[in-house]
Amino acid sequence: MTITIFFLSRLRLMVSRSFRSRHTSGRMAGWLWLRCVLGPHLQRIHRSPDQSRPESRVGRRGWNYQPRSLEKHTDSILGWASAIWSLSYYSSPILLCYLYRKGYICSSKLVPVSQYVGTVLVCLLGVAFLRGWERWRNTDYLQFISILEETKKNNTPANKKKLRCYDFDFLHWPSDFSWTEAGTPKLSRAGVSLLKPEPRLRGAADSVLHSVRTLPCHIISYLIVHSFGRRMLYPGSVGLLQKAMRPMLQQGQAKLIEEFDGQRNKLVACDGNEIDTMFVDRRKDGGQRGRTLVICCEGNAGFYEVGCMNTPLEGGYSVLGWNHPGFGGSTGVPFPQNEANAMDVVIQFATHQLGFQLSEIIIYAWSIGGFTASWAAMSYPEVQSLVLDASFDDLLPLALKVMPDSWRPLVQHTVRQYMNLNNADQLLKYQGPVLLIRRTKDEIITTTGPEDVMSNRGNNLLLKLLQFRYPKIMTDEGIRVVRQWLGASNHLEEASVYSGYEVDDDWCVSVLQSYQADRDAVFPWSVGEDMTLEGRRQLALFLARKYMRNFETTHCTPLPASEFHAPWRL
Incomplete structure (x- = not known):
């Protein structure tokens, strides 16, 4: 304990000397130093806050924040302490059982342990103060913490622009927009509405019995x-x-x-x-x-x-x-x-x-x-x-x-x-244009493996969408030809299926435009009900190719900008 008191006294002496060396009022300096102790980690300075003109900011490289040696070491100590605390917290049930079995949880042994823990906490507090003092001596951090505090007091666009020049712990970032500003009184903290699975109809007694029987499954x-x-x-x-x-x-x-x-x-x-x-x-x-x-x-x-x-x-x-x-x-x-x-x-x-x-x-x-x-x-x-x-x-x-x-x-x-x-x-509730991009070598959303393109669940998404929007076209025969088209694993096979049914794109567009012009355009459409089997096949393949594009790659490959298109509009 004597070492701890000596450590804190030396820290107080160093801080007081630093304060006297700066031409700042004592109250303001103390406040800034306290904010440096409690402030967030600063990772990067994207640009100087003085670069106010947009044309001077774009394309300017920033630099990583360089903490001084003492700040770096104290930060490391506090980081390790936080990691040990997290590990102890999540393993506390096992740890408490172990200590109880060893007989450590008793009054005679808890007192020295509590004294030891108290000493450790005081030392960590001193380490935090040392880190704050070293941050206070760093011009970059002092400028950052001043801007952060000013933005919290006065969240103006000018202050926000200055604050965006820094990358730091987002927990300390002031709020820019809240759901309350949207003016939607029907929305509450319960949240927005979701589609729920349809409940099975049961009698009252049957429902109670089922709830009791399924309670372990719920837990x-x-x-x-x-x-x-x-x-x-x-x-x-x-x-x-x-x-x-x-x-x-x-x-x-x-x-x-x-x-x-x-x-x-x-x-x-x-x-x-x-x-x-x-x-x-x-x-x-x-x-x-x-x-x-x-x-x-x-x-x-x-x-x-x-x-x-x-x-x-x-x-x-x-x-x-x-x-x-x-x-x-x-x-x-x-x-x-x-x-x-x-x-x-x-x-x-x-x-x-x-x-x-x-x-x-x-x-x-x-x-x-x-x-x-x-x-x-x-x-x-x-x-x-x-x-x-x-x-x-x-x-x-x-x-x-x-x-x-x-x-x-x-x-x-x-x-x-x-x-x-x-x-x-949820997709079936939307009436607007949709584009589905399927990865033909997808290894994540396939149920049997990437080599089986027909097990890709994107196929089911397309079929459900087409069956809802065009039920008269997507009859059994329409589904069959679309599945045949979906079975193509590359562009050559896809084109072969498409040309095999002699799909006339211009004719398909004219049929759909004619239907849209004469009737209400809300899905589902009844287009195709008075059409030949060949016509429905052509429309089914035409719509499948308009709603879905194949990309011959795996699931996690970034999509090139050339493959990103606005969805097809009739």
């Missing part, structure tokens, strides 16, 4: 989904993976900000989760693509820093990317309700803060992002179009693929109750 399902289940489905939410990817994510974020003048924003969803977003504005560049906003929904291990956001960005569109709850700077966990709440506040931000109309927005998703994208299209039917890349119709068949057959009833209950990613059901 096991809850434990599974809140432990390894959610992490298996969304591995990007695992802290260890994010820590391993941190250098790559920081590099990707620096590229978006420094090369494309991206704007990072924090959005607060109705459930209280804070959503990390990145917006690149191309409207000032002119052109139709720049005036169109593409909202990107990432995969289960994707982040906007290194994900599908780069595809429309290279295509010249304005782009808004966001991270799932629990990914990157976003808080929360990626359950379906939280995902939908996050997507809702992203769209509200795009329309109320960024100034885009819903008719100027394309929703683009990769893989599991198809859930939030299809939810957005269902909930905001005025959006311009929807593009789903390497997505699936329903999560259940893919979950059954990776689980033992003996677990089938438990997997069905868990997915339907907690992780019901029913993309197809």
